[in-house]
Amino acid sequence: MALKTYNQNCGLARALDILGDRWTLLVVRGLLGGPLRFSALQAQLPGIGANLLADRLKSLSHHAVVTKGDGQQGEYRLTEKGEALRPVVLGLARWGRGFAPGPTARSHPAWTMFNFEAAFRPERAAELAGLSAVIEFRLAQSVFHLVIRNQQCRALPGAAVSPDVRLISGSEQMLEKGARVQIQGDASVFDRVRPCFAL
Amino acid sequence: MALKTYNQNCGLARALDILGDRWTLLVVRGLLGGPLRFSALQAQLPGIGANLLADRLKSLSHHAVVTKGDGQQGEYRLTEKGEALRPVVLGLARWGRGFAPGPTARSHPAWTMFNFEAAFRPERAAELAGLSAVIEFRLAQSVFHLVIRNQQCRALPGAAVSPDVRLISGSEQMLEKGARVQIQGDASVFDRVRPCFAL
């Protein structure tokens, strides 16, 4: 508990007692993509400093939002409570997309992956009955894929087993117009899925 | 901007650049109940200190989450962007309800009102077709009411115009078993609505 508690009998205040410290929700964001080791988390949180990351993970573990695998090399993963934060965190991210990024804002493959999931609009998917697709992304040095099914979208790290379509780009900003993107597989799948994302 | 920006090209990080400071989301919580003056906000944020509240309101105004009415006595209110935070903040509050409050946790009518809205479960209301009700609460010194319609619930301060039922209790914790509650009006409305709240 790095932050002093609000000590209020209110769900929001209690949530913020646990999640309201600087960096904490970004740690959760990192783990929403799957279990990660300490250094892998730190790598996607530029500027955090090892002591703070250790504090945050300790606090999240204490509140059973996160658990650590056994041994020195154990990975951190979200518990059921932590996983329950997914819709909340995605909602916050959708809200935040409405604000322009600073001109010097950095990018990271893990954030790009996360933002794809946040940009997914289930209500659009509902209009396309039975929409189901697996799309693999290969951006400079990083690989992840989206699984779209039952009007839901999950972004997962690594290559897909059998993607319907694969998008390859040297740039992080493959959503930008004019970006050079190479498409492998069934391009029509990508066209069908595209309107489900608020990009 | 009290908090240093994360400077990340990510919706979540941008949302936290705006909302991640201590107290900020609790200010939003206060305004979700309707426009309030500086001192009214401060009254439901024990411990905030006038300077911090002024800072937070300035920052929220700068990001167009909040606007201030004209004149010295102007009220602060949520803009459209601020109002868009309602589902997100309610989601966080629902999540936080899963954690036990500290033994010394304080209560406040405004938080109680907010938590009723957070406890509302639309999926339960969907099972009761055409559910519609207005319930007024009179707890020690404070009055608010819930408007339930179209599988939504809004908590509003003050008395209702024509409530279906009115609940009167001296204690804040009227949800507790054994609490003495006086019911005026159609008690069956209350019984029908009750399962829609996770209390």
Next chain:
DNA sequence: CCGCATCCGAATAGATACTG
């Protein structure tokens, strides 16, 4: 009083160095 601005001790965050 209300809505802040200023000041100061205490608590947090950030950066670097160090250890099992």
Next chain:
DNA sequence: CAGTATCTATTCGGATGCGG
């Protein structure tokens, strides 16, 4: 690799002051 220890820079919390 996975943290801990330490030191410094910010930020917070609380008190006070001040103009309208």
